[in-house]
Amino acid sequence: MTGSKGQILLIEDDPVMGGSLAQRLKLEGFDVRWEKTASDGMVALRNSRPDAVVSDIRLPDRSGEDLYLDALSLLGRTPIVFVTAFADLQQAVRLVQAGADDYLQKPFSTDKLVVRLRHLIGRSRGRLGAVASGDPFTLSQTMASLAVTLRRVADIDAPVLIVGETGVGKEIAARFVYEQSKRKGAPFVAVNCAAVPRETMEVAVFGREGRAASGSSAQHVGYLEEAADGVLLLDEVADLHPQLQAALLRTLQERRFRRVGGFADIEFRARLIATTNTDLRERVATGRFREDLYYRLAVVEIAVPPLRDRVVEIKPLAQHFLREAREHTDHASLEFSADASAGMLRYQWPGNVRELRNRIERAAALADGEVVTELDLFPDRILLERNRDSPLVEARAVAERKEIEIALAQSDGRIGDAAKALGISRTTLWKRMKALGLSDDDHGGE
Numbered sequence: 001m002t003g004s005k006g007q008i009l010l011i012e013d014d015p016v017m018g019g020s021l022a023q024r025l026k027l028e029g030f031d032v033r034w035e036k037t038a039s040d041g042m043v044a045l046r047n048s049r050p051d052a053v054v055s056d057i058r059l060p061d062r063s064g065e066d067l068y069l070d071a072l073s074l075l076g077r078t079p080i081v082f083v084t085a086f087a088d089l090q091q092a093v094r095l096v097q098a099g100a101d102d103y104l105q106k107p108f109s110t111d112k113l114v115v116r117l118r119h120l121i122g123r124s125r126g127r128l129g130a131v132a133s134g135d136p137f138t139l140s141q142t143m144a145s146l147a148v149t150l151r152r153v154a155d156i157d158a159p160v161l162i163v164g165e166t167g168v169g170k171e172i173a174a175r176f177v178y179e180q181s182k183r184k185g186a187p188f189v190a191v192n193c194a195a196v197p198r199e200t201m202e203v204a205v206f207g208r209e210g211r212a213a214s215g216s217s218a219q220h221v222g223y224l225e226e227a228a229d230g231v232l233l234l235d236e237v238a239d240l241h242p243q244l245q246a247a248l249l250r251t252l253q254e255r256r257f258r259r260v261g262g263f264a265d266i267e268f269r270a271r272l273i274a275t276t277n278t279d280l281r282e283r284v285a286t287g288r289f290r291e292d293l294y295y296r297l298a299v300v301e302i303a304v305p306p307l308r309d310r311v312v313e314i315k316p317l318a319q320h321f322l323r324e325a326r327e328h329t330d331h332a333s334l335e336f337s338a339d340a341s342a343g344m345l346r347y348q349w350p351g352n353v354r355e356l357r358n359r360i361e362r363a364a365a366l367a368d369g370e371v372v373t374e375l376d377l378f379p380d381r382i383l384l385e386r387n388r389d390s391p392l393v394e395a396r397a398v399a400e401r402k403e404i405e406i407a408l409a410q411s412d413g414r415i416g417d418a419a420k421a422l423g424i425s426r427t428t429l430w431k432r433m434k435a436l437g438l439s440d441d442d443h444g445g446e
Contacts, residue, residue: 167354
């Protein structure tokens with residue numbers, strides 16, 4: 001569509017909500033394709049690549065998690081936002097930790113959805129980087145030590161297995177090895193083994209021989225051949241089908257392979273790097289991963305530590321991501337509040353650096369005013385705590401309420417003075433009062 005601000009694939013089975021969202025997005029200048037089932041949404045994804053996907057997390061034929069896993073191989077850099085009810089909030093959080101870009105809890109502001117989509121589409125078009133600029137291995141002694149190890153193996157040419165949790169930076173480590181090696185400048189081919197459909201994985205990896213006589217199938221160059229003299233990265237190698245595990249083992253042993261349907265051997269010249277967030281030894285023990293392939297891949301095994309073990313990196317990374325996010329908001333002086341900074345240090349970051357980036361981008365896009373608060377960063381955690389039947393959470397809320405009431409009483413109900421006494425921003429105090437059921441009207445306002 002000429003003049004469109006982007007193509008949106010909307011997957012929503014509710015006719016009222018779907019119709020309302022489609023109409024509003026069109027009014028905002030987006031080109032909208034509305035599908036009502038996950039299956040139809042997948043067909044639409046296969047036919048054309050939208051600029052963003054908005055999907056309900058509960059669909060008549062599939063869950064949000066199932067849809068996300070199926071769509072991974074088709075999404076590429078396309079951002080996806082899930083719409084969720086409170087009952088599915090934990091599933092939404094898991095999806096963001098697994099790499100989905102965002103979620104919005106019903107009922108939500110359509111204005112905020114529009115702002116978020118504009119930001120995500122801008123980022124996917126290359127205006128925002130996924131990694132801090134400069135050398136990410138200088139932010140802590142832990143990562144500096146890791147960089148020393150990566151440099152040492154850069155030109156050994158043996159396979160490297162990089163292990164670590166989701167979002168921890170395994171691909172960054174693999175690219176660092178490539179950049180430090182004599183293969184720099186040759187192809188770097190990254191393959192997400194969890195994202196390529198199993199039924200097409202063999203052709204994707206090994207290629208397919210053309211059958212020109214029949215014209216039924218064109219020749220396809222696979223990842224092994226595409227990597228040439230460079231590096232082939234098998235991301236999440238634990239998800240390789242057993243049949244492909246056997247074929248990959250033969251390739252590593254013989255340094256040769258054949259295209260599917262082919263008869264001629266092709267030399268495999270690339271260096272192989274594999275990553276996994278799974279304990280491959282445990283998979284070997286349970287028969288889900290070939291032991292001989294594991295030892296072939298793990299000639300050099302390197303672990304990237306989780307972000308919670310690199311706490312010193314959280315603040316500089318957060319500041320970098322916030323600086324990038326500020327460029328695409330109306331808040332040029334956006335900063336973290338004291339409670340947000342403290343909350344980031346307390347949080348365990350199960351989704352690691354990827355989750356840190358996503359939470360900051362989301363908070364920056366949706367924040368009110370010039371301050372990103374803890375509530376902006378962790379709305380899901382605070383909502384879950386408030387709805388969890390826990391004496392500890394209840395005691396914390398009672399203590400917090402009492403502290404706020406005392407501060408308000410001592411300041412004669414002036415929220416600004418009370419916030420200053422508590423060491424938080426006025427906006428943060430107002431949000432905490434609202435969350436705890438305290439009305440500023442009860443204290444005289446300002």
